[in-house]
Amino acid sequence: MVNPKNNKSEYGAFFIEPVQATGGYIVPPKDYFRELKKTLDKYGILLVCDEIQMGFFRTGKFLSIEHFDVVPDVIVFGKAMTNGLNPISGIWAREELISPQVFPPGSTHSTFSANPLGTAAALAVMELIESEDFETTVPQKGAYFLRRLQELKAKYVNIGHVEGLGLALRMEICRDDGRTPNRELTDAIMNIGLSGTLSAGGKQRGLVLDIGGYYKNVFTLAPSLYITEEEIDLGVALFEEALLRALSGRA
Ligand SMILES: Cc1ncc(COP(=O)(O)O)c(C=O)c1O
Numbered sequence: 001m002v003n004p005k006n007n008k009s010e011y012g013a014f015f016i017e018p019v020q021a022t023g024g025y026i027v028p029p030k031d032y033f034r035e036l037k038k039t040l041d042k043y044g045i046l047l048v049c050d051e052i053q054m055g056f057f058r059t060g061k062f063l064s065i066e067h068f069d070v071v072p073d074v075i076v077f078g079k080a081m082t083n084g085l086n087p088i089s090g091i092w093a094r095e096e097l098i099s100p101q102v103f104p105p106g107s108t109h110s111t112f113s114a115n116p117l118g119t120a121a122a123l124a125v126m127e128l129i130e131s132e133d134f135e136t137t138v139p140q141k142g143a144y145f146l147r148r149l150q151e152l153k154a155k156y157v158n159i160g161h162v163e164g165l166g167l168a169l170r171m172e173i174c175r176d177d178g179r180t181p182n183r184e185l186t187d188a189i190m191n192i193g194l195s196g197t198l199s200a201g202g203k204q205r206g207l208v209l210d211i212g213g214y215y216k217n218v219f220t221l222a223p224s225l226y227i228t229e230e231e232i233d234l235g236v237a238l239f240e241e242a243l244l245r246a247l248s249g250r251a
Contacts, residue, residue: 024213060166088118
């Protein structure tokens with residue numbers, strides 16, 4: 001990694017997601033990025049933080065890296081910035097990396113840098129964020145959702161690790177040992193949800209789930225920040241119905 005000719009690292013930057021998103025909503029230990037940054041600083045490697053899925057209060061903080069007591073060198077964000085409307089994305093960097101002296105106007109361009117619709121939507125989202133108290137409500141709702149998932153886990157051996165940070169939650173689906181990834185069961189639950197034939201809550205409904213993780217056996221849950229406890233209860237009831245049907249082989 002260190003080039004013996006100049007004693008410098010051959011790598012310029014190290015990219016992280018504070019909570020791995022498609023990777024399965026993995027919440028790392030509190031000191032993980034602080035320790036990583038020490039090593040990167042030692043070799044002059046920039047820490048670039050991708051907040052594209054976790055940014056803007058998904059985890060209960062404006063930026064998810066705020067949970068980890070470390071300041072990255074560069075932060076990139078998008079998606080939630082326009083509440084999913086797109087197209088705009090953004091970049092923040094330490095002053096010395098992006099000051100007008102080193103990065104004057106016109107030094108770069110981007111397809112998404114000045115889109116009028118994206119800019120208007122992003123401004124509306126910023127105003128909305130200022131008028132809400134997501135820093136209080138998201139951790140409360142997330143804690144409630146996590147409790148409900150832990151109750152499910154206590155009932156079914158096929159639910160493995162469950163965790164969450166704010167309203168970014170994960171639920172692993174496993175074999176009967178409670179550990180080995182069970183992709184078939186995960187897919188079966190998802191397909192039953194998509195079939196729109198569930199009945200929990202007294203109406204015919206569907207359930208749209210997202211799957212992530214290296215073994216594709218993790219339900220990654222990222223509901224609206226406005227979700228209510230009643231809606232969380234309904235989601236859990238629909239999930240339980242889909243799980244029971246999948247376990248009994250009724251697709
Ligand atoms: C966490 C994360 N980073 C980066 C990207 C890629 O963004 P783009 O499609 O704008 O390159 C995505 C897209 O899904 C994402 O979820």
